[in-house]
Amino acid sequence: MTFSEENYLKTIYHLTSVSDADISTNAIAEKMETKASSVTDMLKKLSEKDLVNYVKYQGVSLTDKGKLAAKMIVRKHRLWECFLVEKLDFSWDEVHDIAEQLEHIKSEKLINKLDDFLGNPTEDPHGDPIPDANGRIIKVEKQLLSEFEKNQIGICVGVKDTSSDFLKYLDKQEIALGSQIEIIEKESFDSSFRIRVGTKEITISNKIASNLYIK
Amino acid sequence: MTFSEENYLKTIYHLTSVSDADISTNAIAEKMETKASSVTDMLKKLSEKDLVNYVKYQGVSLTDKGKLAAKMIVRKHRLWECFLVEKLDFSWDEVHDIAEQLEHIKSEKLINKLDDFLGNPTEDPHGDPIPDANGRIIKVEKQLLSEFEKNQIGICVGVKDTSSDFLKYLDKQEIALGSQIEIIEKESFDSSFRIRVGTKEITISNKIASNLYIK
């Protein structure tokens, strides 16, 4: 499988996990910052290889084979992210681009040994689940902070947006995975939140709250 | 720089280290298992980018820029080999193919952090020197075992052939980097050697002796 094929599969997998319905050519094109015509070409190719179910004009979904392949790429991406953060001391906002490259390294033995070396982590540095060697994923219940109400308390367990900008903002506010967060006030006018993180009290916009997973 | 360009540079670098003269199109083609016509195409491209000095029919050599680029790829290859052996517990005959992929990962920060994580090794699992971040290499004096004479004693510090077959043969004979080797007898008829490795006495062919570096 080529890098390109792998990237398409991964994108379809990620889009599926949010919408559930068949994925449109345009949605893929947008996510991958490419042209719809290029997507059409690739969908034919992936369909030929039984990695996707594709009917012209009707959108696309992953076959079981395609889904497993996608999960294996995600597994590699997230394990490498763990490696970079845990072992090489990268910060969580620096690892994504490097993992985008590393996820294409082909060696089952390598990724399984890396998994063991890291102590078989179940989540990556952004709180996303890591599929095991068989593609199984441990789902953890979590809600967006924006859905919480006044006086509720939770632990930050993940981020929805993994952009460097957002992650750096969280660093600045000293919000990390594992931080305890308490809702002090929810402003009805703009849906912003007054929260306590550790000992500090801060105000965050609804946009921020909509990108933090809490348990 | 593409994977292909990097592989050509690396090949030219390795060929240079043995012959010193300009490298022929055919020599590159043979080493890379490709066609001379493909090599010619790539040499034009590398020349355009000032990575090689290339004159039609006259062979090719690396420019300073090309040599540094080649060394950085070799650096990555060898550091990743160390990682695989030291940290992930691969054996020395399994790491080459994986390192062939990993050497193309683009991130200076990654490779320098990996270098530190490994304790800044100066040699890879096969005894080959690892260029530092500036491309500097620590040269170690070493001779082929085949050049040794009766009663000489040395330490095995490297292998010339790094094929899996050869390395597995060495494992079987319990010859590893660091092993003490003593020449008991040199057979004049076929230039084979009777040697002592640790406590064992074995006979090795001249071909084997010509692929072991001793200090």
Add this chain to the structure above:
DNA sequence: AATTTATTTTAGACTTGGCTAAAAATATAT
């Protein structure tokens, strides 16, 4: 229901890196 708009596919072109076969240049042998 007809028409307009948006989405998706097709057609044709381009780039990269490969190939074969033929031509040109260089090296070797007579």
Add this chain to the structure above:
DNA sequence: ATATATTTTTAGCCAAGTCTAAAATAAATT
């Protein structure tokens, strides 16, 4: 000095993956 062999380059083709522009289909509006 000439003929032969080898090496290298050129010319022309192919496949993958991308693009633009045009055509086809589906969805939305009137």
